[in-house]
Amino acid sequence: MQSQNTISVTGVWSRKGSLRRLLITACLLCCCLLGSLTGMAVAVPIEHQSFTEFLDSFYLEAAKKGITQDTYKRAFAGVTAPDATILEKAAYQPEFTTEIWDYLDARVNPRSVDDGRIMAGVYGELLQQVEEKFGVEAPVILAIWSMETSYGAALLRSSRLYYIPRALATLAYADKRRQKFARSQLIATLEIVQAGEVSLDQLTGSWAGAMGHTQFIPTSFLAYGVDMDGNGRRDIWNSIPDALATAANLLRSNKWRTGKPWGYEVVVPVRGAQLKGKTKTLAQWQKLGFKRPDGTPFEGLEDKAELLMIAGDNGPGFLMLRNFFVLKRYNNSDFYALAVGLLADQLAGRKKMAQAWPRPEGSLSVDEKFELQELLKRKGFYVGGVDGQIGDNSRKAIRAFQQRHGLQVDGQISRELLEVVRKKQ
Template sequence: MIEASSALSKRFCMIAAAAGLILSLNVNNASADAKFQAWIADFRATAMASGISAATYKRAFAGVTEIDPEVLEKAKFQPEFTAPVWDYIDNRVNENSVATGREMAKKYSRWLGAIEKSFGVDRNILLAIWSMETNYGEIMKRDDVMRDAVRSLATLAYADPRRGKFGRTQLIAAMKILQSGDIDRSHLTGSWAGALGHTQFIPTSYIAYAVDMDGNGKRDIWNSVPDALATAANLLRKNGWQSGQTWGYEVVLPAGRKFPAGSKSIAEWQQLGVVRANGKAFPNGSVKATLKVPDGRQGPSFLMTKNFFVLKNYNNADKYALGVGLLADQIAGSTGLRQDWNRPFTPITMKEREELQHHLTELGYYDGKVDGKIGSGSRNAIQAFQTRMGLDPDGHPSKEVLTILRKK
């Protein structure tokens, strides 16, 4: 009886401790929510001093009761700055994105022509941006990606020390958009960082560059593809886009030669032995260009013109601007790079990547979307399979891994 009583006593203590922990967590969460609500109340004065009406503020924060923890998690990882260049490009410049881009070029041909005429920006660049930002609008249909822009920006403003100022500035800009009537509250959605619409404009950029291309009285980059593409074109033009000029050239470098940093004319680069990878002549030797070797001398090399750096006004990452340029060229009919990336594995096509994901799903390693895009879920699944098979768990979507999977 004494032993039974002791066991019951221990069990009671464990239950009580667990209940105490749950109560503590609930109290902490309630405290955090209360602090967030207090922050929202305090921020009202700042917003009104910036021209936001009391009615708009009330409408903006209706239903926003707690921060979005997923926003803080996503803020820790940005592929433009962390993924290897070949991984970043493979997921964005592939047979699927090229084929869809060509379909969209036909579908929106009339609008693209009008936008080119108005803003002087090549249509294929605009299609590439649309693809890079939202996969031609497909991402906007996903509830697991698109979020309430006010809640996202309020979360960053309140809870992210690194992005607090950004969050506050963009939150006020988002409320100005709501106040303008261009979009209603239920459709004011964006990425985790508050980027809006088909072409993912942060609110301050929307205010600076948004265009009503379709003439319906609203600058609606969420529902109007012409408005979204024209807005992207306006941003590029106002940041110095040079009409009729390329973003850059793939080149071949003379072996064993080192090159100084900085911009030189194409003619000067030619004098140093740099030639186009496709064997064609450079159209204009006086154009200034900068040498970039994003994957080292063993990978492809590029001479980047001013338009490459204009693209970085959209997203300040070399990988992003390079992805836009390469995809635009392929949508226009280019066959792609002459020198492939220096990958540590044998690459596979997008269709084969989908097949790889399908096999991993059937074997119970993967439960994500079968779309050929290799993110952390796919890499983790590949690593788990490689470990099971006694292989080096590098997580790469390689021909070698697919060959083994086909035998299972």
């Protein structure tokens, strides 16, 4: 949709034009005429282009980076329109729209821990090789794999996968906030295609261009991709060795400190919240009254740590060390890095978080969310997986239960609802 102060070459002004506008229009018409006469491409502002015109014009940019016409044509064969669902996804990111406890409940829970332990058994030898080569501990690699694709399970759900060239072209064409990012990632994608790293029919991933088991964006793939299985291709889509090694290589390249923790959960002393965002050595934090919930001492008292209170002054505190910020190089979100750290701790056999999040009164813990889904499943209302994630299917089941038993039908979870579900047959 054009703004009221713009013009198309064949349209009319929606407001009275000025002499300056007439001159600009005349220049545009002359340039278009000259371009058509000489057969040369003319740069047209993206807001005046159709999607196919955008694809045609973007080839000029790709060609400057060494992309051949054959590669370009193959990558966009059959692509004629943007994907509207991409823009819907771009408007919603859980790291910025979800409370920290709900975010963690969906990612650090009994299922993700149990599945991770199974994967540790299946891929134990590979994980040991990756750890020895890159210096990144196996539980950390497993936690990233879980966070990104639920240990590869997400790659089996084709309805949630997008063809990467079309997805990035959609963002480059229609998402003003991500145009610069999308253009650079689209060029990198074409370089991947040209290098023959993956076949076009397998070049799928997230709406934002993240690919493979460990969800690498194209530029990061080019920078950190590893051929761990030695077949001559860096195949993070089909080769678990390549995918896990690539994740480890990113962390190592960003100065992962082998054998060091990502951080510590801490009990914040009275008025200690005033220091959030400050950086001190662990020895200094200790002198100020900060301690671990179980009283065990900090390791490496000379190490510097930043105080993070991700749920506000009334929530638990965390002293974040260097490795926490390395995890943020994978995904620049405090939520994400904390989830990886907490999951990795449990996969390594360490304790869960000791302190409670400041959940609203009546809300459910992660274990109670699992229980609610399990009970609804037993009673015939829920048909999805028991994973602690209260999504559309869970809410549909809750509404059906509420309607059956004469309750207010709102699809919302609460401790009161759980008590009713426990009692009803």
